[in-house]
Amino acid sequence: MIKLRTMVLLLIIYGLSFVAVNYNVNIFYPYYLLKDYITYPVRALVKNNELNMSEDFNYIRITNLEEEIDALKKLTNISNVLTDFNYLNATVIERNREYWFNSITVNKGSSDGIKENMAVVDADGLIGKIVNVRKYTSDIKLITTNDVNSKISVVIKGINDIYGITKGYDSENNLLRIIIDKNENISIGTIVETTGMGGVFPKGILIGKVDKIIKDNDNVGNIVLVKLSSEIKDLRYVSILQRKEILDS
Numbered sequence: 292m293i294k295l296r297t298m299v300l301l302l303i304i305y306g307l308s309f310v311a312v313n314y315n316v317n318i319f320y321p322y323y324l325l326k327d328y329i330t331y332p333v334r335a336l337v338k339n340n341e342l343n344m345s346e347d348f349n350y351i352r353i354t355n356l357e358e359e360i361d362a363l364k365k366l367t368n369i370s371n372v373l374t375d376f377n378y379l380n381a382t383v384i385e386r387n388r389e390y391w392f393n394s395i396t397v398n399k400g401s402s403d404g405i406k407e408n409m410a411v412v413d414a415d416g417l418i419g420k421i422v423n424v425r426k427y428t429s430d431i432k433l434i435t436t437n438d439v440n441s442k443i444s445v446v447i448k449g450i451n452d453i454y455g456i457t458k459g460y461d462s463e464n465n466l467l468r469i470i471i472d473k474n475e476n477i478s479i480g481t482i483v484e485t486t487g488m489g490g491v492f493p494k495g496i497l498i499g500k501v502d503k504i505i506k507d508n509d510n511v512g513n514i515v516l517v518k519l520s521s522e523i524k525d526l527r528y529v530s531i532l533q534r535k536e537i538l539d540s
Contacts, residue, residue, distance in 0.1 A: 375493070376532040381529050383526050383527055383529065392523065393435075393437070394430050395419075396429070396430050397431060398428060399429055399531060400429050401425065401426050402427055405424050405531060407424055410491060410493060411529050412521075412532065413526065415497070417443075417485060417492065417498050418431065419436075429531075434460075437459050445469055445484065447482075449478070449481055454486060465523070465524070466503070467498065470513075475513065484498060499518050499519040499521075500518050501516075501518075502517060
C-alpha cells in the first residue's frame with residue numbers, strides 16, 4: 292500500500308506537470324530566479340575583476356606605446372647635432388642578461404649600409420660602436436663594457452679642457468671611470484664629451500657629467516666617475532651614425 296506521503300508527492304508532481312503542459316508555464320522558474328539571486332554577487336565580482344584586468348592591460352599597453360613614441364621622437368630630434376652624419380634609427384632586438392652592459396643587437400645590418408666601427412648614440416648621448424655586422428642585424432659594443440681593449444678618448448669641458456681616457460664601468464651606480472692627470476682640478480657636474488680622436492667617435496658627442504673624483508690606486512692620476520647621460524641599462528632604440536661622404540661614394 293502506497294504511503295500517504297508518497298501519494299501526496301505524486302499528486303504534486305502530477306499537478307505541476309499538468310499545469311506546465313496545459314498552460315505553458317515554466318515550473319522551474321522559481322529555482323532559476325533563486326539561483327540567479329544567490330549567485331549574482333559572485334558573478335558581479337568576477338565580471339568586475341575581468342573588467343579591471345582588461346582596463347589595466349589597456350593602460351599598460353597605451354603607456355608602453357606612449358613611451359616608445361616619445362623615445363622615437365627624441366631620436367628624430369638629434370639629427371641637427373652632427374651635421375656631417377645621417378642618423379639611421381634601429382631597434383634593440385637582443386641583449387644577453389649575463390653581459391647586459393657589454394653589447395646589444397639591433398635590427399639593422401649591411402643591407403642598410405651599416406659598417407663596423409660606426410658610432411651609435413641615442414637621444415641623450417653616446418651608446419657605443421658597431422663591432423659585428425650581418426645582413427640584417429648588427430652587434431653594438433657599449434661604452435659600458437669592461438673590455439680592457441675598448442677605450443674612448445674624452446674631454447672634460449671647462450675653461451681649460453681636460454683630456455682623459457675611459458677605464459671600466461660601475462654598473463651598480465651607472466658610473467663610467469675616466470683616468471686623468473692627477474694634478475688636474477675638476478668641478479662636479481662638468482660635461483664630458485668625445486674628443487674625436489681615434490677616428491671612431493665623432494667629436495662633441497655627450498657622454499655625461501662628472502659625478503665624483505677619487506685617487507687612483509696606482510697613484511698615476513685621478514679617476515673621474517661620470518654619470519652617463521644615456522640610460523644604458525634600458526635601451527630600446529638607438530641611432531647609428533653614417534658619415535655622409537661614405538653614403539655618397
